[in-house]
Each structure stands twice: as C-alpha cells, then as structure tokens.
Amino acid sequence: MNQIATAPASVEPAVLAARLADERAPDIVEALNAEAAEVAAAILLSLPQERAVEVLDQPELDCAADIVEMLPRDRIAGYLSAMSADRVTDLFREIEEPGRSDLRGRLDAETRGAVDRLSAYGEESVGSLMTTEFVTVPGNWTVRQTLEHVRHVEKTRETIYAIFVLDPRTGALTKSVPLRRLISGEPDDNVLSVAPGRRPLAVSPTASREQAARLIRKYDLLALPVVDAVGHVIGIVTVDDMIDAMIEKQTQDVQRFGGMEALPEPYMDIGFLTMIRKRAGWLCALFLGEMMTATAMQGFEGELEKAIVLTLFIPLIMSSGGNSGSQATSLLIRALALHQVRLRDWWRVAVREIPTGIVLGAILGLIGVVRIVVWQKAGLYDYGPHWPLVAATVGAALVGIVTFGSLAGSMLPFLLQRIGFDPATASAPFVATLVDVTGLVIYFSVALLILRGTLL
C-alpha cells in the first residue's frame, strides 16, 4: 500500500498536483480530503484534466460539491461532461440552487439528458445507483464484430463488465456475455454462440438498492443490468458501486442501532449543530419514553417507602432486561436483513426466545441471589430481617425481566418490518427503554407477591 504523506497546506497547489499526478485516483482523493476545499480545488485545476475527472468520479472525495462550485465556470463544463453521469447526478443532489441550474445549463446535451433521467429516481432506488456506461450489441452481430466494438469503446469506458446482447428487432435485453467467453468464441460465429443459456438477471430502476445488492451478492455478479418496462437496458449497477452503497448502509445501520439518526457525512466533517440535531431527536424521544419509569415509580411510592432495600437493585435488574433485549434485537435485525428469517417466522423466534430468556434470566437470577446471600452472611451489608425474601424477589424478577427483554427485543424488528420500516431502525437504547418501564412493573409486582405481609 502506498500511502501518500499529507503535504502541509503551505505547499503550492501546483507543486502538490505535480507530485500527485502519477498516483492512483483513490490516493489523490485521500490527499485532497486532507486539504481544505479551496486548496483541493486549486490542486485539481493543476492536474491534467483526465486525472482531475478520474478524481471527481470517486465517490470518496469529500466536499466534492463544494470543490466543483469553486472551479472556474469556463472549465467546469469540460470536467462534468467527462465524468460519469451517475456521479454528476450525485453531485447535483448536493449542490443548492441556483448553482445547480447554472451547472446543468453548462452540460452538453447528452450528459444533461442522462443526469435529468437519473435525477428522477428516488435516492434509495436502483436508478440512483446505476451507471449509464455499458456495452450493448445487437444479437445478429458476430463475435468478431462484437470484439471490434469492445476494442473501440474500451478507450472511453473505464471498465467493461459484460456485453449485453439485445434483440435486434425490439432492442430488449436477451443475453449477457462475459468478456472471457467472447474471447473463446469463433470470430465468424454469431455472438449468441458464446452466450450462456440463461436469460440474464436484471432489475427495474425503481427497485430498491437493497434488492440489487441482494442479487449481486447472491449470484456473485460483477454488474447487474437495469431494464425498463419493455426490457431495454438503461443502466448497470456495478459491484463496486454496490459495495460503496453497502458500506454506507452499514454505517447508517450501526448509527441507528446506537440510537441516533444516521449522519450524512463522516464524523469529523459534521457541523456541531447538525451533530446535535441528529442525536438530540432520539435522545429526547427516549427520554420522554423513559419518563414512564418515573411515573411507574411514583405509583409504587408506598412500597418504596416501606422497603428502600428494593431500590438498591433497580438499576441492576432493569439493565439486565435492556441487555438481553439488545442482544435479541441485534440478532433479529441481521437475521431479517440476510433473509435467514422471514416475517412469517416471528412465532418460531418467539418460541425460541422465551426458553432462552428463562434460562438466561435464571443464570443472572442465581448470581443475584448468591450476591445477596454472600453480602448478608459476610456482613458486608444488611438487607434486613427478610433478606431471604428480598433475594427471592430479585431472583424471580430477573427471570421475568430477562425473558420479557429477550421476547420484546426479538419481536421489535418484526414489528418494524410489519409496519413498513427497516428492521434496522430498532436501536439498543430503544429496546432498553421499552424494557425498562415494563421491567419496573415486573419487579414491583414480583415484590408485592413475595413480600406482601412481611416488608410490604
């Protein structure tokens, strides 16, 4: 791995550009990301246009929209028209009006048309992820003609994943021929002679990215054609774009599981106010939910006054419910995402989680009881004359709460999917909050059952 040492900002952009010009585009991106947007724009301008376009084509370039807006208006059209249309579309999404309309007007007609078409697709759709650079040939061509065509377009396409063979009459996609099969064909045979037997897998531009990702993953595809209603190829989703989308989704999922809104940019690039906004929403919602615990405890005020010893174990018992819930939620989020479990399997999961919760609760309950017995016998703390009953309360409450936590935590992702949300919206703090309130009620109910007539 050749890491580029980040040059201090005082170095002239032209000098830096000369130093970077021979590096791989992703390495140039890394170097530019370490600079302020103005410096990055200056460096980009000093690079040969071809290299600059390669750099702008990398989705990893931070602040790409800011950089583009800083470029001189007379050179910008050259850059944008040479970039891939899907990347220009992504950039345009980030540029505010009137800048966007101005830039759009500078595009050549072909790029503008492509960008307009791509912009029409929703951000979560395949259409917004696809690239419009792909190679098609009519099905009445020979292998030789096809190879000639590939040689010709090779100069303008960065990567060729497969050649799509179209019905010469309707223009609809009929086959997908990998390059390696094309090479092994007889030059004068029809291109279809080297095509695999099956119809190619394809996806609609309005399908979800998730669906395209699943197909690419399952069938180990390098590129998945996107076809319209009449079977015309309008783009391809490439494996590398899909990986980028996967990583982005994974980051969002982890952040959401951590109990916040997903961030649109890397941690260090987020402004202070955006960061507060993305975190405060869920934090406040959880806080309001958790207020129910105060209400619940107010309801048990009488019991609390009579048996303060009970309060000692409240955090311990409640957190155990939250923890077991968090485990179950994380399990089911992934099982649902990977289609290992379907919505209709919810009851199978419930039937597994209840005994699991009982056993886990019993283990924790036993530890809790042992703790109370040891502290009492060793004279470390006096849990009062009814300490065996207190121990029994803690033990029994743990079984109940951990079981409830496992069940609630495992059902939550199903519930979310059922009502049309991504199961990954479920978060550990959300489950914990859900379980905390119920946990308190379970704890005090068990206490009333066991301790009535003695402590309560």
Next chain:
Amino acid sequence: MNQIATAPASVEPAVLAARLADERAPDIVEALNAEAAEVAAAILLSLPQERAVEVLDQPELDCAADIVEMLPRDRIAGYLSAMSADRVTDLFREIEEPGRSDLRGRLDAETRGAVDRLSAYGEESVGSLMTTEFVTVPGNWTVRQTLEHVRHVEKTRETIYAIFVLDPRTGALTKSVPLRRLISGEPDDNVLSVAPGRRPLAVSPTASREQAARLIRKYDLLALPVVDAVGHVIGIVTVDDMIDAMIEKQTQDVQRFGGMEALPEPYMDIGFLTMIRKRAGWLCALFLGEMMTATAMQGFEGELEKAIVLTLFIPLIMSSGGNSGSQATSLLIRALALHQVRLRDWWRVAVREIPTGIVLGAILGLIGVVRIVVWQKAGLYDYGPHWPLVAATVGAALVGIVTFGSLAGSMLPFLLQRIGFDPATASAPFVATLVDVTGLVIYFSVALLILRGTLL
C-alpha cells in the same frame, strides 16, 4: 427474480433434483437450505456432478460439512477435487477428525497440496480467503499467446478477473492486465504492451482480511493478487469472496454491538445451548459490572432514606447517560473502521464530544425540569417542599451524566483499538453499564451539593 418454491420434504430427492438441475446454483442452494441435511445430500447426489460441485462451491450452503460427510465415500473424492481449493479448505475446518483426515486422504495430490497450504493460514488472514485459481503468463509472451492461453483455461476457470504477467526469469508478479485491454492489443505485440503503467497492487497472505477488503474497496478492484515474500502470486482475493466476508463481519459487528458473542451460524441454525453460551457470557459480565450500582446505592443508603424522591429519577437519569454513550460509541466504531478517524485523533474527538454532551445534557435537563415543574404545579405528584431543588438536581445531573456518557462512549472504541482489540468489540450494553455506575455517583454527588441542608 425466480424464487424456487420449496417443495415439501415428501417429494422424492431424484424428482426434486430433476426440477432443480436447470436452476442457477445459488437458487439450488436456497432450495437445499430448506431441507434437512440428509435430504439435501440425496438431492445433491441426484444432480449431474458438475452442478453438484457448483452447489458445494457456494459458501451460502448451510450444513455443507454435514452434507459432505453423508456422501458415499467412493464419489466424494470426485466432488472435492472438482471444487475450488479455498472452499474445500473452509469445509475441512468444519469437519471433525477422524472424518477430515479420511477425506483429505481421498483428495488428488494437487488439491490436497492446495488445501494443506491454505489450511496453514489463520482464519482472519487473507490466505484463508484467497482462491488459488488464477491466470498467469510470462512477460515474454505475445498478446496472441496470452489470448490462446485464456481460451484454454476459460473452460476450467469459472471467472477470469485479470491476467497476471510474471517476470520470465524470477516468476515474480510484474503487471496485471485486464481482459478488456488484452482484447484491444495487437496480437503480435508483447503482452506487456497492453499492461497498465503501474505495478499491480498486491497483498501478503498473512495480511488481515480487513486490509484486503480495504484495498479492494478503495481501488474498486475485482480481484487482488496475493503474493509471497519473493513476489510469486499464490492466490487471488476476489470481490465476491470479499463481499461475503464483509457481510459476515457486519453481522458479527452488529451482534457484538448488541452485547453478545458473534454467532457462527444463522439464527435459526444455532442450537439452544450454543445460543445460551454465546449470550450468557456477556450478560453475566455486564451483570457483574452492573452490581457496582447496587454497591454504589448501598453507599448512598443514608441519602436514599432521607430523600426517597431522588430514587424516582434514577432509571431516567441513568438511561440517558447510557443512551448518549451508545450514540457516541456507534459513531466512533464506524469512523474508526472506515479510517475517517485515526487513533491519534482521540483528543479531537474528546474536544468535540464534551460540548456536544453538554448541549445534549442541557436539552434533556430542561425537559426533566419542565416535567417536574408541570407535575408539581398541576398537582399530579408532590415532589415535596424542596421540589425546585429536586428539579435543579435532576437538571444538573443530566448535564453531567450525558456529558460523561458521550465522552466515555466515544473514548471506549479508541481505548479498545489502543490495547489491540477491534473497536467494534465495544457494545451498547457495555457502554451503558460503564456509564450507569458513574452516573449514579454523579447523580448523588450533585444531590449532595444542591440538597445538603434541605433534604439531605
């Protein structure tokens, strides 16, 4: 997408096999995964050997090891020798002795050698992920010779990602030529005439999978050559194997973030006892850690008795600290994983998280104070004669605890990385536990400060 309807188990395996024979291998895998291992093995035996091998080559096949062990010994060697060596190695990892030695003895010498070499690499290394099927040509060949060679091996290799050109003298990797460039070359020119200028990126077999994944992702590679100390190509990591590894890692990360050990198999395939074991460990550890809350509360027993009203807000305040910690941890786990933040940036993060925590804590504190004021004024609950001081205590404690939670949650992933662990080992429940104990101490300290002389 053509989903195969799962046939009832009562259908004859041979009938099912005939029905499946023309499907894509991943679809056959899906159908087999819905069957018991014995049925799956019987179906596999009824498929043409070539198809059966394709199916066994899919890592998505559940219970592949069990299925292989059920196959008749006289046919198994044929299957295993036709499979890719990396897949056989994975399978062997799951098969217990003496079965494994027996199977190893049945392999042909070439496959056995490859499997032995691959087995020597650690499970987390590139060596265990690479495939040994790749195409190399010496650097003194022409384009025509190379194309001829590709045509020849095309029949035995499922996918050709690139041709590796070796130094004819030392056999070391010098260039990597994509197929599309080979096609556009003049047949009688040297193969190096179509090679890109740069030395190919490569990785050592002992490097981590993570490192290979990062290279593939960053440089949008379809395959990454694995070279030994003297530069000989010994394997390639393909993008589809890398995606599978990524998904597996993602699942493990989510499960670990949920506060449990990662599961080795899909949710539904895990035995009851394994499930208990994977969950009980962390649950007990967290329980033991959380016991500190009981100890802390015992220490504040005197205060509790004097001011029961304080107990009402314990769950509310503690959970807020845990929630803000969980947010910060999820943010930093991803930022570190994506190299957006480096170990040395810890103080920058701390400098961001402290004001963030103060503002978030202030927001929650304000809500908490409003709640107490409203309940008190509306007569919903009586927090006692000193209720304004109680409200102040709750508000101030929230600022302190949320700030501490954000700071502790953000520093934990750094700490883990510093001591050599994966930052993704940090879990939401772990952070919550960490923050709970300190949170209680903060709460009671604030209470002592504000309420001494009145309630306390």
